[in-house]
Amino acid sequence: MDTLRTLPGDDVRQIMWRFTDRYDIQMVVQSARSLARGLVARLVAEGARKTHEWTDHKAQLLEAFDTSGLTALFMDPHQGGFIDGPKNLALALVAFELAWVDAGAATCSLATNLALAPIHERGTTEQRDEYMGRCVPPLPGEDRAPFRGAFALTEPLPYVGVETNTLVGKLRVAKWEEGEEPILQVDKRGRFITGMDFANFATCAVDTDDPRIKSSCIVIVEDTDPGLFDRGAPTLKMVHQLSSTRDPVFNVQVPANRIVGGYTVKDGVIVPNFTHSEIIGAVFHRTRVPVALMTTAKLLSAVEPVIRYQRQRFRGGDASEPGTPKYELGLQAKPDSVLRLVEIWAAGEAGASLGFATARLFDQLDPTEKEKDKVFAERGICGPKSQLTALRKVEKQAIEYLQMEAAPTRDEARFAELGQDTLVSYALLESLANILCPACKLWNTGNGATVMREALALMGGYGITEDCPGFLFYKWTDAQLEATYEGPEAVQRRQLSITMTNEVFLTRLRIIIEQFAALGEAKPETGATVVAKGLGLWLWTIEFLHRAKDPSGARLYHNRRQNVTFPMADALCWLMASYCQINDVMELAEKGPENAVVAEGLEGTLGFFTDLALVQAARAAGEASRVCASMVYGFGPQAAEELDAFDALRSQLDRSMAGAALAKDRAAQALTQVMIPEALDYPL
Amino acid sequence: MSAGYHIVVCGGIVPDPLQTLEPVQGPAGWGLKNELMLPAILDPWAGHALFEAANLAKNVPGSKVWLVSMGPKAKLQQVMMTIAQKVPFELVVLDGPASGFADAHETGAALAEAIAAIPGLDTSRLLVFGGWQSASRGAGATMQVIGEKLGIFEQFQGVDKLEILADGALRVLERVEGGSYQDSVVSGAPAVFGWATGELPEPPNNPQVGMQNMRLVMPALQKAKPVKLEKGPEYSGVQIPSQKRETRVVKDAPVDQIAKEIVDWLSA
Structure with missing residues (x-):
């Protein structure tokens, strides 16, 4: 059976993260990568991080952002930019590429965008054009400095x-x-x-x-x-x-x-x-996604240096001779080292899938939101409370649309009517964005920081030195800031605790469970069944928490009961990340054969990514199961029939994980054989 | 020269040199292990030629640059996402092998045919640029073959500098042995220049240039002409240069002794 031959290249990523047909974004990715692995890496290697002060050394970044097009990326063409339309995916990919080397550089590149974001989202046309135009680097013949x-x-x-x-x-x-x-x-x-x-x-x-x-x-x-x-x-x-x-x-x-x-x-x-809070809501909705992907980039960037370290661990001394397993495989001769690396890679994949899915969703949401604002303006619906009330009224139609979309047969005229309704479209997208955005910010960064520690551990003592390739120690500590800024973990959990009980989202979730159950029947190796069972258990538990009470008679699911709402939010994040990961693997399976480069070796690449998806699905479902059990059993005695129902679902979930450990073994074996470059493409 | 030059740069793609490049023999002959899956870059020698061409075109009004490239078009497309941001050019694609084991004569003939077929190309103003060598086992002969096929016999190899003189003649510095240059003057186009490293740094990425180029790059990739090279030479054996690493573990050596050993090693 073919296995992963090389580390995944751009062709594979473009399919998985859905920008195969966007050459404008592909060019931006190359620009950001070139800058990250050139100037940014040199700055880190030369010790630029060792001071709090902004130095001339660091200031080279600003000019580099200007000349490589990253500064102008946020702007529209008439303001001096070069990408028309929503740019959430493009900005997310840039943050990912820069954070592959150093997330501080990524944050630096986003700073002016963040300042402009309130103007971009809610500014007047004059404010938008003035400030965004002034922030564009000067064109040839212009004598001015860019505004920051x-x-x-x-x-x-x-x-x-x-x-x-x-x-x-x-x-x-x-x-x-x-x-x-x-x-x-x-x-x-x-x-x-x-x-x-x-x-x-x-x-x-x-x-x-x-x-x-x-x-x-x-x-x-x-x-x-x-x-x-x-x-x-x-x-x-x-x-x-x-x-x-x-x-x-x-x-x-x-x-x-x-x-x-x-x-x-x-x-x-x-x-x-x-008001300031109305603007902030619109701004942070979007800017949290690139931050989430910064931590994810660290996990995926750690794979290559860890493999190289593991393989070369015993070379160069008297301890082993070329041709011996110790020389050729190094630490990879022992299963634990690669099994742990599989976990890191799987978590990174899930985070990337969740983050980029969210960025793409915002690219869909942006124009719909503008249309929604127009509709409200035409109807004279002003202010957040009136708009919220108006949107609540279309939730039923949104649910109807989702149900019709999933049904084998439907009233096409009614379906088309609902599909063309701006407010229905907005309610559908917003209900999902209200989950994916806090989920990726919370899970990618918080769990990512923990997993990053594992990556560091795989480098042994080398990991905590400045000599460690890939700047892994810096990346680990940087992840803690990413978990905090633009809304710390508690803020994300709080948001999720409200949005995850939205009926539009829950309807979508029920459909996802059905679809993934069917996918799991057809392709059990993907882990779709595990995710379907995990989401099913989570959904049952949420419904249980709404009807159950503790011994004092207090409802279990309540805004103030964060011992219930927050763990359930965490559990949902794990499962949604895994759901997105499996979707990306399926996309690769479908579109991979159409690309000559990806088709070469697709069996091995796809098999490896499928194994990673199953490994991660089992990990996510296990976490969700643990949380759900602590909810159902943890708040005093409950009715026996409730407990029986829960036990049955949990047992089904456990059984759905059959083969997950074998998938992990296969993925670990692949890591002992995959071809990696001779050296890291950025300095130490 | 008021009308400017028509500069055609021949540039192939090669696997990223940082990758593990392991020769393997397949059904179609020799190649590199997982070659199609490895990330590719524009051959660095051809890259120098392209940057010099763009600089020349910028300084001589009326000039235009074409990049003629043979390689698997899916790989070429990826490389273009970087190269198209560097300098303005129009792409001509031959969808064929980019392997370092392809025959130089066959490759040169295919490229010459593609150059001759460029619409509106004025051969009296033609400067053919390319890499003197290649990062993928270059035979060092392709540029010469292209010139011969196009009937251009003014050829220069190992070029580091090209200067336009006041009378329109071209002054060329070619690398020769011992770090010296051969200084030549040719009356004008047409001519072939196999570039060494030239004198220019790699331009930064400029997405505005990229977006401009892409209007022509994507159609060029879509209408790429498939090229099948006849079987080239048979290789009796292929191997990468062996790496030699000698490590001794010596404890408590005095600094003077370490320094002496280093000096002796450098002097050897």
Whole structure:
């Protein structure tokens, strides 16, 4: 039987991550890779990470981002960019490529995008074109420096940002002449603000401190505004040292047209069109995905250096002679070393599948969201509460659409009618994005950090030295920041605990369970049955938790009962990652034969990825099973018939894992034979 | 030269040199183990030729650059995702082998035929560029064959510098033995130049250039002409140069002794 011959190349990844027909994205990937494995790797190897300060050494990154097109990637063509339409997948792939070497560089490349994101998502057309245009690097013949930005949300303790509704940053009216634009006083202290060393502008979240301003908002401040634009002290972080982070202080006066999204004046009061939390919701929805993929890139990037280390472990001394197993296989002669590496690779694959699926989903969601906003505007539905109510009303239609889509026969006219309804489309996409986005941010980074420790462990003592190829120690510690910034793990669990009980999502989940059960019947080697059984158990448990009570009579599933909601959120993440991984393997099976390069050796490549999928499915289902059991049994005695039903499902799940250990053995064996390059393609 | 040059760069693809390159004999002859699955790059020697061509075209108004490349088109497409971002060119694709074991004469003939068929090519203004050598066991003969087939007999090999003189003549520096250059002047096009490393660094990726090139690259890949080379030479044996590593474990050696051994080794 053929086995994995070489490490997967671009052709394989383009199929699995669905950008085979996007040469614009393929070029961006090559640009980012070239930069990562060139300049970024050199900076790390030369010790640029060993200071908190932003140095000239590190500043080379900015020019490199400009010249390689990464700075302009976020912009639309009419603003000076080169990719039309949504760019979530492109940005995710760039973050992945940069983080393959150093995630701080990835964060640095995203900093201005993050500053622009509030303007991009909710800014006025004029604000979008002005700021995005100014951030594009100068074209030939232009004499200007590109504008760079910072996103100032997080504040000094005790308030932090992200999910809090409380802001210390304040906005007041400084001057308001009759018939003229009001002048506003911005007073904001930031903490952990990325890009502050070189930012020309910052998008600051501020609350109203004036009865003449209705609500909080996000306001743009520039370094030339009158007042104080103090970049502050460098944050003494020990990770992501290739990104600039400082604690700035702003006390400046700006015209009211700097309020992101604009404002109206009603009865002598400035009413921002968007509060800060409305904008933040839209921004973090998207920017969390690249962060999730940063940690995933670390896991997959660790595979090659670990294999090389394992194989070469005993070469060069007197301990072994060429031709002996000890010389040729090194540590790989012992099964444990490769079995553990299989686990790391499998987790990396699942994370990548989940993250890129989410990025692609946002590429679908972006235009639908704009259409939805138009529909609401036409119907005069304003404000988040009214919009939420309106969307709740279409949930039934969304569920109807999902059921019709999955049914063997249907009323085609009704199906088409629902498919063309903007609000239905939006509800369908949003309900899934509300799961996948927090899931990838939570699982890829949190679990990824733990798995990264395993990768480091496989390098022995070498792993904690500066000589360790692949910068694995830095990657391990960097992963902890990725689990924290742009919404720490508790925030993601909290969001999931609400969104995972949405009926549209649960309907989709029931359909997924049926589809994967059928797939598992046809292709049991994929692990689809395991995922179907795992999701089935999870779904049963969620329903049980809604009807069950503890001995005190309190409901088990309740917002405040985080000993229930949070573990269930974790369990869902494991399963959704595995679900996405199997989908990607199936895509490779379907499209691989169409590509001459992938077709060569496809049997081995596909067999290996299928084994990884089954290994990961068993791991995910095991974790979900453990969580579900602790929910069902952990809160006091429950009805016997409930327990019997649960035990039956759990037993089915256990049995569905048949062959998973054999798959792991096969994958481990493949790792002893796969051809790897002679040397890492970036410096140590 | 007011009308500019028509510069045709011949450039193949080779496996990424960092990969493990292990010769194996298959049903179709010699090749590298898993060659089709290994990541490929533009042959570095041809890369230098391409960057020099683009620079020349930029400095001589009215010039145009074509890249004529033979290789499996799926592999070529991947390589183009990087190369197309470097400099402006129009791609001509021959869907054929890129193996280092292909016969230089057959390869040269196919490339010459493709060059002659380029629509609108003015042979009186033609400069044919390519790599003097190849990273994949180059025979060092392909460029000469192309020139002969096209009837271009002004040929220069190991070129590091090409300068346009005031009268339109071309001054060429070719590598010769002992680190010296042969300094020649040719009255003008047409001519063939097998480039060594040239003088230019690799340009950074520029996605704007890439998007511009891609408008023509993708159609060129789609209409690539299949090329089947006749059987070339038979190789009685193929092997990679053996690596030699001698390690001694010596404990407590004085610094002076270590230094002396290093100096002796360097002097040997």
